[in-house]
Amino acid sequence: MSISAESLLSLEDYGEYRRAHQAEIQEYRRRRSVLLGEHMSLQFESEQTLRYQLQEVLLAERLVEPEDIQRELSLYARLLPSGSNWRASLLIEFTDPQQREVELPALQGAEQRFFVEVQGMERVYALANEDLPPAAPGAAPDKPSAVHFLRFEFSPEQRDALRIGTPANIGCEHPAYPVDEPIPASTLSSLVGDFQDTAI
Template sequence: MRAKVERAEILDFLTYADRRDAIRASAMAAKDLRRVHLGDHLTLLFENQETIRYQIQEMVRAEQMVRESDIRHELDTYNAVLGGEGELGCTLLIEIPDAALRPVLLRRWRGLPGHLHLTFTDGSRESARFDAAQMDEARLSSVQFLIFPVGDRTPVGVLVDLPELAVGTPLSPATRRALLEDLGRLPAEA
């Protein structure tokens, strides 16, 4: 089973505030390795245990959470983004700077699920699984949580084949290595 963030890893918000700068710097470095820009409007952030732990800590800090049930809810919510064994979890940001155009494009791009793919060294590709709770019949949310089934294949690129957004990009060697580490196929770098 893929490692999830455990309750014991979450600091109280005061202790976290004391250590936040160092934790944030490390999490941002992890995010930089896992961020993939796809055209002008799509950015994917492949998540791992460190990036998810950081998100949970930030929520605990922002909300000054002390109730165990609230902290457990954040753990359950964010751990789901990681996916399971042989899967890569990803946050997709649909970036539309023009506030007036944003709702129009989010309606027009409602068909994006089924058109966003991870590509592999063997030439195959796998569609992302979108969370149905983040969309309705009319439009997408501008933030999506995705799961890419990978199995034992090696990811090499990302592509979207929705005609209006059609674009592909290779994964950098550093991103490929980070994703293989996240899949447990390489030892984590020190």
């Protein structure tokens, strides 16, 4: 899989494509999303989801210069599965701003406690926010974030098990938000397609 500047639609062409395929786009994104409790969701990324997001950014910001497009491509490249893993955007959402102010700090570090468990095998723990620079010694803690980027790296045995339809759960071990849910079969079927070589 690859996304290049040459493969992107012009702003005008994407606007037309978006109007014609909105329902299809939303259904694909829904199939690759997992809700975890009331306040967390995971959007598993792929070439298609990233292409949609990239085109949306270019359209919203009216970016047409080659250097602007390449900059955005470089950012999105970091979220593309590389053949042995799943990559996901974690969204922590509170509709009530006051509740968010109180509860989001309590979820600090939750992104480090996510796992996928293929039935009968060891849990695969997420590597979170790998592109962020490490905090300087003695620096004040970062303000809690509502968006994180996760990578789940699977062994060949786990990938083979998922390919033949072995069920899997996804969850979080953070004490403020313990959750453990089965991954829907339709989502697993889509995610198994990420196990292949990919480049951007």
